[in-house]
Amino acid sequence: MGRKVVLAAFNGDPMCFVHVLLNAIDMEEKGYDVKVVIEGSATKVVNDLAAEGAPFADLYAKVRSKGMIDCVCRACAAKMGALPGVEAQRLPLCDEMKGHPSLAKYMEQGREVITF
Numbered sequence: 337m338g339r340k341v342v343l344a345a346f347n348g349d350p351m352c353f354v355h356v357l358l359n360a361i362d363m364e365e366k367g368y369d370v371k372v373v374i375e376g377s378a379t380k381v382v383n384d385l386a387a388e389g390a391p392f393a394d395l396y397a398k399v400r401s402k403g404m405i406d407c408v409c410r411a412c413a414a415k416m417g418a419l420p421g422v423e424a425q426r427l428p429l430c431d432e433m434k435g436h437p438s439l440a441k442y443m444e445q446g447r448e449v450i451t452f
Contacts, residue, residue, distance in 0.1 A: 338368045341447055341450055342370075345381075347378055350381055353381045353385075357399050359450075364402065373430070375436065377412075383418050405427055407429065408429055410435055
């Protein structure tokens with residue numbers, strides 16, 4: 337297995353989020369061990385991309401089907417009004433750091449953290 341990385345998506349701009357997905361797939365195809373963490377305003381984008389026929393829905397579905405989405409921030413999804421959709425998609429939620437995912441947890445696993 338190659339390098340271990342976690343891609344942390346914070347930006348809710350769909351075009352920025354798509355680059356997280358593209359990089360996740362590219363790295364995985366190159367042998368990286370990739371996990372995606374979705375934080376901040378990016379939590380609302382997963383609901384838009386889950387809609388059938390949405391631009392980039394196929395790319396999002398590919399990342400999901402490969403199990404690369406490790407966690408969605410519970411606090412941010414709630415604040416953005418995205419929590420019901422995230423739960424309906426059965427995406428894993430993290431809240432171990434005062435309601436948010438702990439990036440230190442991934443660093444302790446030997447992962448490089450890359451933020452978008």
